Amino acid sequence: MSVHYWNYPTEMFCGPGALDLLTERCHLLGMRNPLLVTDPGMLALEPLALLKARLTDAQIPFALFSDLASNPSMDDVARGVAAYHAGKHDSLITLGGGSAMDAAKGICLAAVDAQGLERFEWSQVLANYPSLADFPHLNLPRLIALPTTAGTGSELGREAVLTQSELNIKRVISHPEMLPATVILDPVLTRGLPPALTAATGMDALTHHIEAFCSPLYHPMSSGVAVEGVRLIQQHLLNAFSDGQDMVAREGMLVASAMAAVAFQKGLGGVHALAHPLGARYHKHHGLLNAILLPYVLIANRATISTDIARLARYLELPQADFDGFLGWVLDLRQRLGIPHSLEEIGLDADAADWVGEQALADISSSDTNACVLSAADYSQIFRNAVHGVLPGVKA
Ligand SMILES: [Zn+2]
Structure with a gap:
């Protein structure tokens, strides 16, 4: 017998118009001069304009920091820290x-x-901070945190994935206080997301749920x-993809994405183990890499997960409620x-297999949470x- 640590996340507001609660939460949390961190791609888009208007109307001073790569690096963070101190900020949005x-x-x-990114890097955390x-x-x-995509679930996580540029590797930094104090899930903020990004981020969320579900950890x-x-992704992803203005589908995907971060307290698996180095080396979108890799890793895990996947397939009411039926649903x-493909x-x-x-x-x-133990050679072959x-064992 062992004792398990389970911890559920933080306060969330969800639904169209949830953005209107932002400034009230700033006041309640004592945030007087936040640094607003956003992607450069967001600068000309509606969500940022909406958010800035709310802060300005409430007379909350803020500054904008957007000097980030699409896979943010430790160097990006260092520049952000300099901006945070230079502006004498007391909080972040x-x-x-x-x-x-x-x-x-x-x-x-x-x-x-100042040493936090090294001290709380995953390998250090395992050694020094076991719980x-x-x-x-x-x-x-x-x-x-106000997500504008429905995929990463980072808004409910205690980790940051940051690239160490000179080594082309991604570092996972963990600290429980990195969990946002408040999360605002407003589907209006995601309606401008283009179909290809809706698809890739949605498949990231799906991968989070499937890998967490298949993780052997007890939770x-x-x-x-x-x-x-x-099931929410089954219900909403294609609708959000084909009609970005469908607020029911957008909200369903935001909820599914946030839920995935709760699910992956059980850990992730081989898809993410492969997508992290591939993202760092080839600078491809994380969700797109996961979407492509998912069927290949499912097949590698097949012997271990087929009973659980059949149970999941029954819940989804798939016409063929077994591993092959589920794999077919993912491929379709x-x-x-x-x-x-x-x-x-x-x-x-x-070449770099x-x-x-x-x-x-x-x-x-890949440490303890992929469904079965995979070796470096196994990963090279999956790649x-x-x-x-x-797709080994699948008829064309
Ligand atoms: Zn992911």
Whole structure:
């Protein structure tokens, strides 16, 4: 027998118009001069204009920081920390996708603890802070998160994924106080998301739920969240993709994406273990990589997960409620969303397969939480299959 640590996240406001609660929450949280962190791609878009208008109307002074790469780096965070101190800010608001949110979380940590990004890197955390209760209290600045994509779930996470540019690797930084104090899920903020990004981010959320559901860690509450999260994506993703103005579908996907971060307290698996190094090396979109990789990893895990996947397939009321039926549903969804079948189609080749295998094995997502134990050679082979579009054991 062992004792498990379970912790549910933070306050959330969800629904069209939830943005209107932002300034009230700023006041309640004592946020007098927030730094607003967003992606450069957001600068000319409606969500930022809406948010700035709310802050201005409420006479809350703020400054904007958007000097970020699409996979934010430690250097981006360092510039953000400089902006935070230069503007004498006391808190942060983040508007955007996973890049903006992860950068904002990194800035929160590094603004208070100059060595924080190294001290709380995953491998250090495992050695020094085995449970959330072991982390030192840092009194990090308050953070409010407003996602504009429905995919990463970063708004409900205690981690930031940051690239270490000179090594081309992604580092996972964890601290419980990086969890936003308030999360605002307003589907109006996601309605401008183009179809291709709606598809890629939605498939990221789906991958989070499936990998969490298949993780062997014992966390029945998260397993339940994952099952319903997959059903919400089944119900809403194609609608959000085909009609970006469909607020019911947009809200359904925002909820499913946030729920995924609750589900993946059980951990992630081989898809993310591969997508992290591939994203760092080839600068491809995280959700797109996951969407392409998902069927290949499901097949590699097949022997371990087929009973659980059949249970999930029954909940989804798929016509063929077994592993093959579920795999067929994933492949069909992927195709209808216009997602390529192979990594070759987005410009990758298999030359670096050995490096990819080693990096995937070392990734946080492969440690204890992939459904079965995979070796570096296994990961290299899954990567080669994904490059060439080969699904072992599946009839064409
Ligand atoms: Zn992900």
